[in-house]
Amino acid sequence: MNRNLPIIALDFATAEETLAFLQPFHNEQLFVKVGMELFYQEGPRIIKLLKERNCELFLDLKLHDIPTTVNKAMKRLAGLGVDLVNVHAAGGKKMMEAAVEGLEEGTASGKKRPSLIAVTQLTSTSEHMLKEELWIKNPLLETVVHYSKQAEESGLDGVVCSVHEAGAIYEQVSPSFLTVTPGIRLSEDAANDQVRVATPAVAREKGSSAIVVGRSITKADNPVKAYETIRLEWEGISQ
Numbered sequence: 001m002n003r004n005l006p007i008i009a010l011d012f013a014t015a016e017e018t019l020a021f022l023q024p025f026h027n028e029q030l031f032v033k034v035g036m037e038l039f040y041q042e043g044p045r046i047i048k049l050l051k052e053r054n055c056e057l058f059l060d061l062k063l064h065d066i067p068t069t070v071n072k073a074m075k076r077l078a079g080l081g082v083d084l085v086n087v088h089a090a091g092g093k094k095m096m097e098a099a100v101e102g103l104e105e106g107t108a109s110g111k112k113r114p115s116l117i118a119v120t121q122l123t124s125t126s127e128h129m130l131k132e133e134l135w136i137k138n139p140l141l142e143t144v145v146h147y148s149k150q151a152e153e154s155g156l157d158g159v160v161c162s163v164h165e166a167g168a169i170y171e172q173v174s175p176s177f178l179t180v181t182p183g184i185r186l187s188e189d190a191a192n193d194q195v196r197v198a199t200p201a202v203a204r205e206k207g208s209s210a211i212v213v214g215r216s217i218t219k220a221d222n223p224v225k226a227y228e229t230i231r232l233e234w235e236g237i238s239q
């Protein structure tokens with residue numbers, strides 16, 4: 001997984017819209033994320049199209065079901081040849097272990113299995129929501145760190161978390177464990193529905209392994225310029 005490239009969240013409704021968005025990037029090497037909206041509309045075709053464009057691919061379907069179902073679904077996803085996939089850590093250790101096994105079984109011999117990360121708590125979740133709606137009585141940070149340890153013990157490669165949690169996670173897991181962080185905004189951008197946000201520079205300082213950026217790029221007046229600004233800030237190159 002190329003950690004230097006910000007992961008662009010391609011939150012579009014169709015393949016046509018997605019390819020039109022990518023066109024001004026020409027042949028630049030990109031790491032992109034396909035989420036539920038686009039995958040449910042286009043299915044495996046969108047993965048094939050993005051692989052033909054030579055993109056590194058995160059398929060963000062956040063699986064959460066009984067272990068057998070997740071195992072079988074992961075076998076299918078491994079067959080698509082994506083680089084990174086995810087589950088909800090709230091599905092528990094048996095489910096996460098079944099996901100790893102499914103990926104291994106579904107990966108063609110001689111190929112590398114897709115990396116697997118677990119969503120700890122969505123970056124749209126606030127402390128208040130965790131207690132009052134999800135009925136989880138432990139503080140958000142403690143919950144995220146606990147879920148991260150469970151993910152590592154289940155053989156996963158990392159977690160999705162907020163930038164602000166990466167430091168506390170690395171006190172409990174090995175340095176090679178990935179912390180993939182959405183909720184990234186340039187300082188002048190709106191937070192939208194995200195609650196726990198940070199800039200690319202802060203993500204770097206706090207030790208994130210990779211950043212996921214959607215609307216700060218896709219809704220920018222000039223997406224290529226916004227992407228380059230974010231990439232340089234993430235790499236620590238001041239402009």
Ligand code: C5P
Nearest residue numbers: 009035121122123160182212213214215
């Ligand atoms: O537009 P924005 O930068 O907020 O997009 C963030 C992307 O990361 C979205 O595609 C969202 O589904 C995804 N994501 C997230 N929080 C998580 C996991 C994934 O925001 N915990």
